[in-house]
Amino acid sequence: MxxxxxxxxxxxxxxxxxxxxxxxxxxxxxxxxxxxxxxxxxxxxxxxxxxxxxxxxxxxxxxxxxxxxxxxxxxxxxxxxxxxxxxxxxxxxxxxxxxxxxxxxxxxxxxxxxxxxxxxxxxxxxxxxxxxxxxxxxxxxxxxxxxxxxxWVAQARQQREASPVTLRDFRTGDQPVFRQLNEEWISRYFKLEPADLKALDHPEEYILEPGGGILLAELHGQVVGTCALIKMDDGRSYELAKMAVSPAAQGQQIGFLLGQAAIQRVRDFGGTRVYLESNAILKPALALYRKLGFQDLAEPNPSPYARADVQMELLLR
CATH class of the missing domain: 1.10.10.10 (Winged helix-like DNA-binding domain superfamily/Winged helix DNA-binding domain)
Structure with a gap:
């Protein structure tokens, strides 16, 4: 690319x-x-x-x-x-x-x-x-x-400047809130698995150092959302993972903003494909992914997560 x-x-x-x-x-x-x-x-x-x-x-x-x-x-x-x-x-x-x-x-x-x-x-x-x-x-x-x-550009600028939501990269000291937001939603529907703990407890080692990224969304100075990009073995694909938005901040398009920013970040990395895993009971999340352009995989891949029964991808052109 x-x-x-x-x-x-x-x-x-x-x-x-x-x-x-x-x-x-x-x-x-x-x-x-x-x-x-x-x-x-x-x-x-x-x-x-x-x-x-x-x-x-x-x-x-x-x-x-x-x-x-x-x-x-x-x-x-x-x-x-x-x-x-x-x-x-x-x-x-x-x-x-x-x-x-x-x-x-x-x-x-x-x-x-x-x-x-x-x-x-x-x-x-x-x-x-x-x-x-x-x-x-x-x-x-x-x-x-x-x-x-x-x-068109003026309208986009007005929307951005009027929005109370700001996005930023992961910084030292963000690990506790990164874990809290994800543990909150995972525990509500499923249970934490070893692959979760590896990413949530050691995000720098497991996500950032291999070439991935973590984005956080702030609302009035408080972190209320996050998502991660994990570099995959082929070097051109990135897994969109650990997307979470605080229940108190839902309904403000924060997940969509994070998803858009994550896709653009993959482009910035030189990636050509974004991959994700989810579960069929998470209807709002699946609707968000499809709105972002993701499509279901025809053939499933092996997954480290017992809960993953949906796999999707977005090919970047």
């Missing part, structure tokens, strides 16, 4: 930019394969003029969602390469209308053949990847038209 994958959705812009740069680089070589002296960035402007001769640069910018300055620069390049010509609108001297030159018209059939090949190859690629990326982008852009990303 590379660094952008570790960052997750927060790096969406960088991830899309990287993908865009890859496609642009590939497109340049593909044009060469078809003996086309053509730049990838010209394509939407050139093709739109081919389909709508006499279109203005303002109309082009509106149709393809680029700035007028960007379209003007591309038009200048196409004119310089004798693929596009401009004429003044007889009814409005300020408007410049675009049409293809004879050289542009001569190139158009070859460009269309290349476009058809690329279209079929992209359809096959997306089908092989089993993702309707185009539809997903349509939905994403529609959401952003309704509400800007800046507004």
């Amino acid at each position: 590379d660094f952008l994958q570790q960052l997750g959705p927060v790096a969406l812009g960088s991830r899309l930019r990287r993908l865009s740069e890859y496609f642009t680089s590939e497109a340049a070589t593909i044009y060469t394969d078809y003996n086309l002296e053509f730049q990838p960035r010209w394509y939407p402007v050139f093709y739109l003029v081919a389909h709508r001769p006499g279109i203005s640069s303002n109309e082009i910018a509106s149709q393809i969602g680029h700035t007028h300055a960007s379209v003007s620069q591309i038009v200048k390049e196409l004119v310089r390469h004798s693929l596009l010509t401009m004429r003044t609108d007889a009814h409005d001297q300020r408007r410049r209308l675009m049409t293809l030159t004879p050289l542009g018209q001569e190139m158009l059939p070859r460009l269309r053949a290349q476009t058809d090949d690329v279209r079929r190859s992209m359809q096959a690629l997306l089908a092989e990847a089993d993702v309707d990326l185009w539809q997903a982008l349509d939905r994403l852009e529609a959401q952003l038209q309704q509400q800007s990303l800046r507004t």
Whole structure:
């Protein structure tokens, strides 16, 4: 997993930019394969003029969602390469209308053949990847038209600043409350087992030193929730364990906040999978895990816990 994958959705812009740069680089070589002296960035402007001769640069910018300055620069390049010509609108001297030159018209059939090949190859690629990326982008852009990303971030900030819950890492001296919170819920439904005691009595040795982590949730300065990440033998998986929230603090989404933070921490560690064990009678916990994206394992693994009759995983992409 590379660094952008570790960052997750927060790096969406960088991830899309990287993908865009890859496609642009590939497109340049593909044009060469078809003996086309053509730049990838010209394509939407050139093709739109081919389909709508006499279109203005303002109309082009509106149709393809680029700035007028960007379209003007591309038009200048196409004119310089004798693929596009401009004429003044007889009814409005300020408007410049675009049409293809004879050289542009001569190139158009070859460009269309290349476009058809690329279209079929992209359809096959997306089908092989089993993702309707185009539809997903349509939905994403529609959401952003309704509400800007800046507004989404402002709302998230307001929620964070308004929440009385804060998350932090385990510190020296936290072992007693870490044990207390977990012993409280385990004893309510089951009984403490040797694997519990190993983690609860020696969290630094058993969880932190091998490369795991422990998160704690504070409410008005008091620790009211916790969860641990235990590094597994394959080095890329982490077990989400020892998640507990004080009964007095339940109903404030603390478990969900801990779960989200734990998943992001696994990404930060470079992990690719989060695993957990639970029990079928813990209905609220199982609902929380599924809300976080966990799915039941088809084949159970051996467990050190007698109570573990549910095993789940979340694969990070």
